[in-house]
Amino acid sequence: MIQLFLAELKRSWIQYIRYPVEALGGILITTFFFYALFVGAQYVAGPASQFGERLDAVVIGYVLWTLVIFVVNDIALNLQVEAQTGTLEQVLLSPFSAAAIFLARACASFLLRFSIVITILGVILLLTGSQLRFPPSLVLPLASVVLGSYGFAFLLGSAALIFKRIQQLLILSQFGLLFLLATPTEEWQGSLKWVGQWLPMTAGAGLLRDVMVRDVDLDGLRLLIAVTSGILYFGLGLVAFRWAVQVAKHRGILGSQ
Amino acid sequence: MKTLEAQHLKKSYRQGGKQVQAVVDVSLTIAAGEVLAFLGPNGAGKTTTIKLIAGLIRPDAGTVRIVGRDPHQDPATLAQVGAVLEGNRNLYWRLTSMQNLEYFGVLRGLSAKTARQRGLQLLETFGLMEKRDVAVQTLSRGMQQKLAIATALIHQPALLLLDEPTLGLDVESAQTVKSLIRQIAASGRAILLTTHQLDIAEVLSDQVAVIQQGMIIAQSPTREFIRQFAGATCTYQIELEQALDPIRAEQLGSLEVTLSEPHQMQFTGDPELFYRVLEILRPLPLLNVKRKEADLTHIFLKLLKKGNGKA
Secondary structure (H helix, E strand, O other), rough: HHHHHHHHHHHHHHHHOHHHHHHHHHHHHHHHHHHHHOOOOHHHHHHHHHHHHHHHHHHHHHHEEEHHHHHHHHHHHHHHHHHHHOOOOHHHHHOHHHHHHHHHHHHHHHHHHHHHHHHHHHHHHHHOOOOOOOOOOHHHHHHHHHHHHEEEEEEEEHHHHHHOOOOHHHHHHHHHHHHHOOOOOHOOOOOOHHHHHOOHHHHHHHHHHHOOOOOOOOOHHHHHHHHHHHHHHHHHHHHHHHHHHHHHHOOOOOOOO | OOOOEEEEEEEEEEEEEEEEEEEEEEEEEEEOOOOOEEOOOOOOOOHHHHHHHHHHHHHEEEEEEOOOOOOOOHHHHHHEEEEEOOOOOOOOOOOEHHHHHHHHHOOOOOOOHHHHHHHHHHHHHHHOOOHOOHHHHOEEEEEEEHHHHHHHOOOOOOEEEEEOOOOOOOOOHHHHHHHHHHOOOOOOOOEEEEOOOOOHHHHOOEEEEEEOOEEEEEEHHHHHHHHHHHOEEEEEEEOOOOOHHHHHHHHHHHOOOOEEEEEEEEEEEEEHHHHHHHHHHHOOOEEEEEEEEEHHHHHHHHHHHHHHHOO
């Protein structure tokens, strides 16, 4: 599995740098957005501003938002592109399961994207002399959000395998993400509050708001819910994806566009 | 144990609200080192059968065994299958030849180091060494196809599935691919080959199976197949001194005679019927009458005609 991940990482990197202008364009846009954040243009952070008004909160929120959007769309877009270019069936002729291959791919492209974003951020910090505070207590809530987003990604991937063209669903899913990440469900009252905590990614996002906006310590129970729900949604996504692969094989539409 | 044993495969789809029988009943067996030419018109079920064998489509009924294991139940079986699928690119165009070999090697279960070593050997064997660092999208169609076959062999599978491997290739590239297929079979791999180029199938295959409307209508060793059907059908080319008149042309049309020119025609069928053709032509002066040796192309066309007649 490690070998597969490394092979996917190498493939993602080669494909990323094959067209330098395309890669450079992406880096310039990301740099521009970060620079704008540092000079005070918080509106470019969009929904990320929900994570607080301090610079470090805005930046962490922005990084999280862009990575979650990237992760959520990654598997479905990858499947559609591979079906169009005619490599999907060749990829699935493997002793590795489709879920393992696409998980390795999603992790590789996430690591690549994350590294680029962090490098750009580091360079800007150096150039502007700014400092960001990143409390270690953020790691688990962040991980729970990323796990949930992978679950979401596999669910959308399942839809792409069966329904093929799901561009509209991907656009719609962005609104869903906005709701899940930006709605302060932790402030809901009564039983609704606990329902809100079990929605995908909401518990982790709420904890991030606690630490970055409200300056309170992590709530143990809510952290447990966040991590558990992250694992559950991730598992649900994997199960749905395996089922979708079987359905696509049964209908003979695995490689169809 | 045969390398491939596919028994009574069936597959139907729902298409536009209708149930379409893509594969009705297909059984195929191939031993190690053997090439089976799988022939049939477009839409007969060849590609569906290949995908059923490769585990990419699940059969409604029937079984697939590759070196004794079922690819639908045991994904590890796919380590024994290599495929070049028609209509697919099969390779990553942004990656170089070597990078494709390395990537697909790992994807098929090899370590990166082994994939690299085998990749180099394959590039050497396939005459692609000087293109090792060239992006696939800049290679010629023939080279891309050779590389796709090399990539399908990176994990040394027992079974190689080749769906139209010479489609769209120029004569020289098709010849190269042909000799490569011969080498691969000689190395002990079983090959299932679909092609519309029947001369290639005739030269390369040990066995022939003909599929029509999802059913195997003929299957036997290639030489036996040609001998068996050559006895029943003959092809004669007839050249007249003058153009054929419309009345005779109509009469000959009902006897499987096809006019290639107004004064040239070809008859394919029962040798007894040929004398009736000559009767109709009497007393027109004949310039040339020649019997053509039966080949796979004629037998194939004849079989399809017969099959259509039944349907």
